[in-house]
Amino acid sequence: MSAPKMLTSGQYLGSTGRLEAAVGTFEFTDDHEALRSTVRAFVEETFSEAQVRRLMAAPSALERPVWERMARELGLQGLVVPEEYGGAGAGPVELAIVLEEFGRRLVPVPLLSTALATVALAGGDPAVTAGRLEAVAEGRVVATVALAEDDGGWDAAGVHCAAVGGDRDGDGWRLTGTKSFVPDGLDADLLVVAARTDAGVGLFAVDSAADGLSRSALEVFDLTRRLARVRLDGVAATPLAAPADEAAFDRFLDAARIAVAAEQAGGADFALAMAVGYAKERVQFGRAIGSFQAIKHLCADAFVDVESARSAAYYGAWALAQDSPEVATVAPLAKAFCSEAFFATAQTNMQVHGGISFTYEHPAHLYYRRARSGAQLWGSPRTHRDLLATRIGL
Amino acid sequence: MSAPKMLTSGQYLGSTGRLEAAVGTFEFTDDHEALRSTVRAFVEETFSEAQVRRLMAAPSALERPVWERMARELGLQGLVVPEEYGGAGAGPVELAIVLEEFGRRLVPVPLLSTALATVALAGGDPAVTAGRLEAVAEGRVVATVALAEDDGGWDAAGVHCAAVGGDRDGDGWRLTGTKSFVPDGLDADLLVVAARTDAGVGLFAVDSAADGLSRSALEVFDLTRRLARVRLDGVAATPLAAPADEAAFDRFLDAARIAVAAEQAGGADFALAMAVGYAKERVQFGRAIGSFQAIKHLCADAFVDVESARSAAYYGAWALAQDSPEVATVAPLAKAFCSEAFFATAQTNMQVHGGISFTYEHPAHLYYRRARSGAQLWGSPRTHRDLLATRIGL
């Protein structure tokens, strides 16, 4: 499979301007549909619920042979890696599709982590990033991003980890501090770390095997997403580009928000499908419970939420692909909305399933866990709404 | 009819202390039930919907013969006037019952206004208030309270109207400023006005015929509650007690909040009864719409709201009667909760009625108007919740 090319700017632009451009975006191409089908088939085959539960219970959810197959056969890790570095050169729209599909089945492998790191790397200086991107695309390297710290702030203000000693060419930087809530931090070979220099916050590449770096697992509520705490004690690091480019950092954060939102939309979509499926099948009072308005209307409201979440994620991906100024508003909007839509849908799914959802063996709680924790990870809905308020002029 | 005596402190106190006391409060006595029946019968006979609509359309909703009958035959205006001044000497619990009943039918006569003024007067210096209370109890005088101003703040901070020139004995005070949102301000003979002295905010009695006082009607959304704007230009005024007793002012505000909450609980109760009645009677798809869960559950949720609103108002009235320190939290809580419960129920009532609620001739909109405006009058739910937060220690 070769990943489809991303939409080029204006490709779908009609004569009436912006809205038409947006229409074009939402009109996924046949290549997009093919990508989605391929990924869905792969996920369903490779990450059945039983398999997900097995990985949940394993010391690590990362199994290198599968990871390498994902790279070799599907090119998923290289999806947004430029072609010159061995990737598919696709864009945010394709990434959103893949993450949505992985999100639907709570696939616990570090794809989102790696994708976020890849997005960060792809925005950096090729002199620094080219080799790393190649390694990621080939499936040799698992990567992640280390942004927040113990106080759980995902913006520049939350970055206290100190980057010191570097020169203007990017050599000789050392990081000291503690990063927390690092997704798949124990499995990652490469960490993209946000750190603060005298001039501001920037992103740095750090080798997980570097001296002075130590990691510990965090006990977490979401059983399908592992988080780690990473201590850095004078660890050698390379800035991805200029060492304190906060505008680039903000752009990266917006891209990350939209990527996460797409994954959440996928989770919400599957949770709704579960609820609807059960409502059709479960009989009480001599008829399927989905024939009762109380259940039917819960599902209908969830449908509005889920489709709206998908729209927000897709529109965000489109805006990113177009490098539109709208990214600034859509990104926090999408993260806030998809977080809450997923959580509400996961709740509806629990409620519709009734008592059975309270058993560990039923998957409803896994979606609830992902939704509940995911809402707070990468910044809460409330934080993102406040950012949105600022960005629309309040 | 003689109004029942108010609950005396401890009358219902069981051996286990406070909770039992509260139980007693909610266990209305036979006298209370008799008062409620009497008032309900009077209201239904005297203020049918047709009569309410006639008063809505009239230049004034006050008809002196009816007003005098209310005083003479039912003693309603004198309910909380001490017996020595010709009243029934009843308390907040009885007042809540009466206001709840008037609220149920949106009775547009200035009873709430007069009651609030009476509560203020009853907390003042008998030397100032005795004659005025007698006149109110006898139905000779319509009274109201003038608290907020054009910026719509109902606490001391919202009082800018200046009280100047008085001596320590209360003589010679003059008020200058503008009071707004004054209920029944055009009909009132006596105004209790909040004004600011050099030492703080206090309440003053003002004769509506006094020199320098001018009034104008405000066009308002709630068709069954008239509001006025009152300009004071050096108007002679008498402080009810010490001219700047802000603690007394706050106590009065809390009593007013609870009185208003009781009226709102009544409106909510009737709006729910309308919705339920229609849901039983209206047939679509071959059966009463109340048999559909969509409608049934709207009504059930409204029932929880309405009963909770009544509980809040009753508990507030009990706390007032006991002069309990809980008044400080219950008062803002009750006003905020009853406001929102009434509004939600009025909305449910509109929604359950469907298209018919959109016709002027159907009463649903009258409740909606009262609920919508009443939520903002005397301070918004949000303002009151913030006050509650402060008072519970935030």
Added chain:
Amino acid sequence: MTATTGADASAQASAEQVRAQVAAWLAENWQPGGGGPRWRERLVDSGWAAPTWPVEWFGRGLHRDLRRVVAEEFTRVGAKPAALDVTQLFANTILAHGTDEQKKSFVRPLALGEHQGCLLYSEPGAGSDLAALQTRADRDGDTWVVNGQKVWTSGAREATHGFLVARTDWDVPKHRGLTFFWLPLDQPGVDIRPIHQVTGGSEFNEVFLTDAVVADSHRLGAVDDGWRVLQTALGFERLIMGAAAGGSSRQRRRADGGETTLADRQSPWTRQIGGADYVELAKKVGKADDPVTRQEIARLYTLEKVNAWNSLRARADAGRGAASPLASIGKLAMSRIVHTGVSVTTNLLGAASVLDGDTDPVAAEVNRSSFAAFVTSIGGGTDQIQRNIIGERVLGLPREPEVDKFVPFREVRKAQATRRFS
């Protein structure tokens, strides 16, 4: 597949050919500033007023994809494209279900604006359950005698005719005994009374039919087959709105009558997606920095945006000729938006929101919007009905037991057929 018909061939006319034809016709017929004498008549007779209608019925037989080309050319010279094939739901329905005789008699006056239609569907006892309507039409030779009451009819006072659905067989289940008519309104048996609405306006009417008469020649479709004709008419209403905004047909129907006029009044907020007006109002009242206000405005902005994006997706689906599940969520989403919008503006205004009329025109606007929000949550299918539609038609959840499904309508429990005045 067989050979293409003439119409299909025409549909394949290249956009450039059509563009040239329109341009040529306009060059000959259009006079800047108003079109010139008998413009409307010339336009209708040219077929360019309704390019997708058949050539023999005032159209050009073009494929719907070419509508835009025609519109572009009209707009280019400053003429308003009539697009009757989109907007004239009456003529569209008559063309779909009428006899040649009816097409001949009814379509041209409608196209010229000499006749105006209104919709006589809803009744006091048939709101959500439209098929339960009780207005009766009884045959009397070549005519039908109609008795009953219709309600929520917008434009009735300006109309010459109405699309009437009436019951002609009471001994079959409710959907099966209805017949569809094109009722002349200028007759003694038709009494139109404006409804005094809570907003103060009277965009809607009640229409009382007392021994009103309609010729059998004005019947559209077969006797007792009116439900099918109605579905066509409702479909044309949806067309008017386009698939874009989502929502049900009955909401749409109201759109060119009073309801959307009302709904629009809750603008300027909802009309200008992007929430800029909330932002301005918040600044004006000094609440831009209040965290509660900021959350609330951001939430409303979000609801508006996601609904707009849903609409774009729905439109894209429709553009591919696919029925979009997204089209069914717009109305419900809009209901939430308008009620939320009222809440936000009320909180911004605070105490001033109790004012009305000239005392505070902004408050008056919000107050009117607060009522208009119920037009969205009730009119054209309540929120509750919308959730049923989503649950059943989109998600495939089973229907409830239908107690009136197989019962002769005569025996079904019914609501009051007429409105009682108090």
Added chain:
Amino acid sequence: MTATTGADASAQASAEQVRAQVAAWLAENWQPGGGGPRWRERLVDSGWAAPTWPVEWFGRGLHRDLRRVVAEEFTRVGAKPAALDVTQLFANTILAHGTDEQKKSFVRPLALGEHQGCLLYSEPGAGSDLAALQTRADRDGDTWVVNGQKVWTSGAREATHGFLVARTDWDVPKHRGLTFFWLPLDQPGVDIRPIHQVTGGSEFNEVFLTDAVVADSHRLGAVDDGWRVLQTALGFERLIMGAAAGGSSRQRRRADGGETTLADRQSPWTRQIGGADYVELAKKVGKADDPVTRQEIARLYTLEKVNAWNSLRARADAGRGAASPLASIGKLAMSRIVHTGVSVTTNLLGAASVLDGDTDPVAAEVNRSSFAAFVTSIGGGTDQIQRNIIGERVLGLPREPEVDKFVPFREVRKAQATRRFS
């Protein structure tokens, strides 16, 4: 009215007389620190363990109003009042429906704690619709053979017996073919398996019944009349909780088993009405001045308070012997409170809420609470069922069409009778 019976006369015994009797008995029998040898036995045999039970059945035949007097005297000397007539729902039910033989055999061991009961009501296919249960009991001479699966049984592993409702006639409508048994659990046909719950706990069990046997002498009430016995048993559960807190019987049933244990875990917040703990937490995390937090905590405090006041009103109604409509809203209100409480605490914790276990015990507590909230909104009658109950029983709204009402249960569409393991 006829002459008072002995029990009635006894009921009128003055509080002072009763107080003196209890005091005298305690003076003779109670040894501070534990009651002394055979305390439990002496207590049960004295009748003071269950003062309202008949004198012939381990009670004193007192009126329920005098329970408090007895309890006060016990408490005064430092003894725990047993109040078996409130808490022993098994014995209460047996006393209400059992034969003298059954009362003789079953009540004393229960009163002494030698026997423990559990409730075998719910099934995988009979949750909200309890009457649709499919566990069958087939008669075989003097015994019944039971097959089926029960679920959500708390205390099953500690119990010696269970209240079993099983279907004995499949050819009548669902409520009419059920029979009630007192099933001994210590037999090969009973297989109790703990349920692995999402919270990590296993308070609940599944009970698999495979040719389990119960003697006909253990049947309570008539054959096929089990629904009526069940209602009595559910009523005694309500008694356990008192009318105060409102809520349905099935929630109550869980109360002395696992569910309330779980629900309690969402304390310390909901347990301490007054919201002080939210306030403290808000201060600790530095959000006490945040207006959004303040609104949210005030709102939650309000929900807790009004629910408490509703309960006081319900208790006052119950004290007057009146059925209170308020009793039916407590469970629904509590559902909103606990879900809201979780939301508030989650917002207070922010990112830390993703942690769990020893990494962050506060987060772990909130996470567990977030699951426990579903015990309230699902267990013992879902929120949806609660709204039906309020709508129908309190507001008098008509029931929905019931497709299974007049149909032999054999022909009714049913859910899976047993749980499938994946």
